[in-house]
Amino acid sequence: xxxxxxxxxxxxxxxxxxxxxxxxxxxxxxxxxxxxxxxxxxxxxxxxxxxxxxxxxxxxxxxxxxxxxxxxxxxxxxxxxxxxxxxxxxxxxxxxxxxxxxxxxxxxxxxxxxxxxxxxxxxxxxxxxxxxxxxxxxxxxxxxxxxxxxxxxxxxxxxxxxxxxxxxxxxxxxxxxxxxxxxxxxxxxxxxxxxxxxxxxxxxxxxxxxxxxxxxxxxxxxxxxxxxxxxxxxxxxxxxxxxxxxxxxxxxxxxxxxxxxxxxxxxxxxxxxxxxxxxxxxxxxxxxxxxxxxxxxxxxxxxxxxxxxxxxxxxxxxxxxxxxxxxxxxxxxxxxxxxxxxxxxxxxxxxxxxxxxxxxxxxxxxxxxxxxxxxxxxxxxxxxxxxxxxxxxxxxxxxxxxxxxxxxxxxxxxxxxx
Numbered sequence: 001x002x003x004x005x006x007x008x009x010x011x012x013x014x015x016x017x018x019x020x021x022x023x024x025x026x027x028x029x030x031x032x033x034x035x036x037x038x039x040x041x042x043x044x045x046x047x048x049x050x051x052x053x054x055x056x057x058x059x060x061x062x063x064x065x066x067x068x069x070x071x072x073x074x075x076x077x078x079x080x081x082x083x084x085x086x087x088x089x090x091x092x093x094x095x096x097x098x099x100x101x102x103x104x105x106x107x108x109x110x111x112x113x114x115x116x117x118x119x120x121x122x123x124x125x126x127x128x129x130x131x132x133x134x135x136x137x138x139x140x141x142x143x144x145x146x147x148x149x150x151x152x153x154x155x156x157x158x159x160x161x162x163x164x165x166x167x168x169x170x171x172x173x174x175x176x177x178x179x180x181x182x183x184x185x186x187x188x189x190x191x192x193x194x195x196x197x198x199x200x201x202x203x204x205x206x207x208x209x210x211x212x213x214x215x216x217x218x219x220x221x222x223x224x225x226x227x228x229x230x231x232x233x234x235x236x237x238x239x240x241x242x243x244x245x246x247x248x249x250x251x252x253x254x255x256x257x258x259x260x261x262x263x264x265x266x267x268x269x270x271x272x273x274x275x276x277x278x279x280x281x282x283x284x285x286x287x288x289x290x291x292x293x294x295x296x297x298x299x300x301x302x303x304x305x306x307x308x309x310x311x312x313x314x315x316x317x318x319x320x321x322x323x324x325x326x327x328x329x330x331x332x333x334x335x336x337x338x339x340x341x342x343x344x345x346x347x348x349x350x351x352x353x354x355x356x357x358x359x360x361x362x363x364x365x366x367x368x369x370x371x372x373x374x375x376x377x378x379x380x381x382x383x384x385x386x387x388x389x390x391x392x393x394x395x396x397x398x399x400x401x402x403x404x405x406x407x408x409x410x411x412x413x414x415x416x417x418x
Contacts, residue, residue: 033108045122050121059130114137183206187203188202205405206354218315228258231316236264244326248374248378253297262301271303337396346367
C-alpha cells in the first residue's frame, strides 16, 4: 500500500509544482522536507523527548498557539517540534515561536521521507491540527508505536463529499489515529461516518476561542493613526472583495472624512495587484512594509506582511472578514471578537459554520448578502457608535462563553501520554 501512496503523491506533486512556482508559494528547505537534517538538529532531537505538532498554514499556526503554550507549561521537560507546510505559515511561525521549539518544514509524504522524519525525531506523540491526514507518515508513526492525535478537527460542508468518495482509501489512515478532538458534534458525526470508532472521537470545541493575544495590543499611534480616525479593516480578503471595500470607502469618505481603509489580503503576495486596483480607483496605495508617515485621506494601507493583522484588528473601528462575500469558505471571526470589534461578514462562511452560528445566535455579528448590503451596514455602523459598541461587546461575550477547548484538548493529550 505504501508504494500506491508514493505513486499517488508523486503524481500530485508533479501536477502541483508549476502552481507553486507561478503563485510564488514555493519556498526553500527542500533538503529538510525530504529528511536531510543537520548534525546539530539531530543532536537536539536526541537530547530530549519530543512532542511533534503539525500545522499546515497560517490559520493552523495561529490556532495552535494556546495548545502549544500549554504543552510547554504542562510538559516542561519535553521539547516541542513544530512542522509547517506553507511558505506563509512557516514565516509566521518563525516570528511567533522564536524560542523553545524546533521549527521544521513538514515532510513530503513519501514513505522513505516519513521513515527518516519519524526515526530522527522519535516523537512521543504526533499531533495534527484540523484533520490533516498523511497516509505514509501515519503508517510510519504507527509502525514506530507513536500515538497519533488530531486536534481542532473539522470536516467542512465542501470537503465532506470528497472524504466520502475516498472513504475506502482513507480508512487505513483514519484507523491509525488514537484520538480525534473535533470542533463540533457534526464534525464528530462525520468522522465517525467515515469509519472511525466512536470511542476514539471527542467533541471538545474550537481552540480558536481560547486564543487571547499574548502581546500588548498596540495603540493607534503605534500603527500611525490618531484617535480621531475611524479605521475600516478588511481582514483576510480574497479577489473581488478588495474592489467592493474600495468602492464603499470612496462612497463614504465624503460624509466621514476621518475614515481610513486598511486592506489585509489573505495572501500577502497579492499586495502589488491590489495596489494596482487601488490606483484604478484614483487612490494612493501604501504598503505597510514601506510606510513611513501617517496615512492621508486619499491613501489606502495594504498589509503586505505576515503576523500584523491582529494588531490592526485591535485598533479597528469596523472589521470585515473576507473570503465570505465573493469567495466561499470564510475566515476566523474570533480574532476581531477578542478585541470587542463590530464584525461584518458575507453569506459564505462554510468553513466556520459552527463558529458563525454561535455569533449569529447571540446577535454578535452582522451577516450581509451582497456588496450593497455591506455598504449599508458600514454606513450604519459609522453613524451609530452605540451600535458599534453593542455589537463588539456581544462578540466578546460569545468568545467568553465558548472557551475551554484548549484544556479539554490537553486532557486528551494527557490521556495518551499516561
